[in-house]
Amino acid sequence: MFELEGIFNAVGNFLASFLGSPLLQIVSIIAVAGVVIGFLMVLALFLVWWERKLSADFQVRIGPMRTGPHGVLQTIADALKLLQKEDIVPLTADKKVFFWAPVVCFVTCFLAYICIPFGKGLIARDLNIGILYIVAITTFTVISLLMAGWASNNKYSLLGGMRSAAQIVSYEVPLSLSLLGTVMLAQSLSMVTIVQGQGGSFLHWYIWRQPLGFLLYVTAATAEVNRTPFDIPEAEQELVAGYNIEYSGMKFAMFFLAEFINMFTVCAIAATLFLGGWNPPFEFLSFIPSWVWFLGKSLFLVFILMWFRWTFPRLRVDHLMAFAWKFLLPLAFLNIIVTGFLIYLFE
Amino acid sequence: MRAARQVWSGVYNLILGLLTVFKHLGHKAITLQYPDERMPMFERSRGVVVLLSDPETGKLNCTACMACARICPVYAIDLERSEEPDPETKKRYPVKFEIDNTTCAFCGLCEEACNFDAIKLTGKYEFSVYDQKTLLYDRDFLQELGRDVPYEKRKKPVPKAKAAPKADPTSPKPEEPGSPKPEAKPEESPKESPGEDKPEA
Helix, strand or coil, X not given: CCCHHHHHHHHHHHHHHXXXXXXXXXXXXHHHHHHHHHHHHHHHHHHHHHHHHHHHHHCCCCCCCXXXXXXXXXXXXXXXXXXXXXXXXXXXCCHHHHHHHHHHHHHHHHHHHHHCCCECCECCCCXXXXXXXXXXXXXXXXXXXXXXXXXXXXXXXXXXXXXXXXXXXXXXXXXXXXXXXXXXXXXXXXXXXXXXXXXXXHHHCHXXXXXXXXXXXXXXHHHHCCCCCCCHHHCHHHHCCHHHCCCCHHHHHHHHHHXXXXXXXXXXXXXXXXXXXCCCCCHHHCCCCHHHHHHHHHHHHHHHHHHHHCCCCXXXXXXXXXXXXXXXXXXXXXXHHHHHHXXXXXX | CHHHHHHHHHHHHHHHHHHHHHCCCCCCCCCCCCCCCCCCCCCCCCCCEEECECCCCCCECCCXXXXXXXXXXXXXXXXXXXXXXXXXXXXXXXEXXXXXXXXXXXXCHHHHHCCCCCEEECCCCCCCCCCHHHHEECHHHHHHHHCCCCCCCCCCCHHHHHHCCCCCCCCCCCCCCCCCCHHHCCCCCCCXXXXXXXXXX
């Protein structure tokens, strides 16, 4: 009843009734992009507020309370403030790269949403290489962080950029490998097929057949989005703020919002691949629209990431690298081998 | 085996930490929304100095005996005694009583020295001003500040008051303005002239 698929289809049919084929293509692309970007911007603002509120709760504080009821409008006020701020470019910065770094960061974080199924039929384009595409496109973040770190011409931001490059590239390996088990089970890279393979009750979710893969993915994803305990790229005590130290105003806001959107991205992927995507946990709960399930699962994982952040201390650089290469990577390989063996055994 | 135990110990401790943090979620916040809510200050906290008044008559307890001004280590108290005693309470009172909050050290010696429950350090702490001169509190302002300050009257040490009522003129404990007793004012030589108007304000 509240499925958004019908609404979008009705709008599409309405547009198709008076638009020609090529024009319809353009209009629908712009419309879908607008909807997704608008949703993600609101979501990022919400996540920033939620993070602040949760951290306050964990630390027995109150958090933002003044702007709007329980401070819900605080991040909007912050974003407006950042919009009005002066855009400072360091004198010795590489001006062009300095300008493009936040743009690359901001744009690439939206690209993954092309093939993330928000609900039944709610997917911008069901690519047949879906998950591979997402893993490839999220890696672009590291380029923007390196650009920002290098172009700022500041030792702290350069260190932060280098660290994030080393970290993200390292953790990309166990991250991708941990997803392979699910792909092997689903026999497909397409996100929609993966979700459909988990229909029925919650027992069909891939997390039960890939528990190790899920744990590996969550660990590597935490490192992938530079969050505590893997936040050495922006270790405040050593690097002040990391790669974005020289950025101010809206450019800083773009980095900041992209960070939160990336966090939601990895959680949405985990929800899709391991927690059944938009499938309800029980058949009789299917009257609740599918996008509610998807959002609920993703936000639950976001909550877990925030919970991690306000609990765990930061890893040292060498420990971080050792953890990725000596611990996560062998486990990821083991996961693939065991999964393949079991698939061979039972099918 | 050792590696497995280490991994398990690490995971166990991480989970322990997560649970500890999670317990705080339902906790009531220990911080306050400051301008809206204020923490009740403790009874003996040493904040702004005020002058206490008798709750029945509304007059200052102070008899301008100068004990506080003498003991003040930073000379923050400046007071003048009235020429004539108050016609109602039959006691002298301060014509001028100024406390300089820019020099006051909030040591509490004046409160200890006072024999009349007249001066007290309170839990009030919000006295930031834009102009430094406004920190010089005069008598009426100090009295207003002390209006809502609850205090317990000091117990009258009966044997000591009976033993030496006239020996020490600055330590007469009996202080009951509600029932004026003529022998209860040994600290002044009472020049009572009820017809005279008060030199107040």
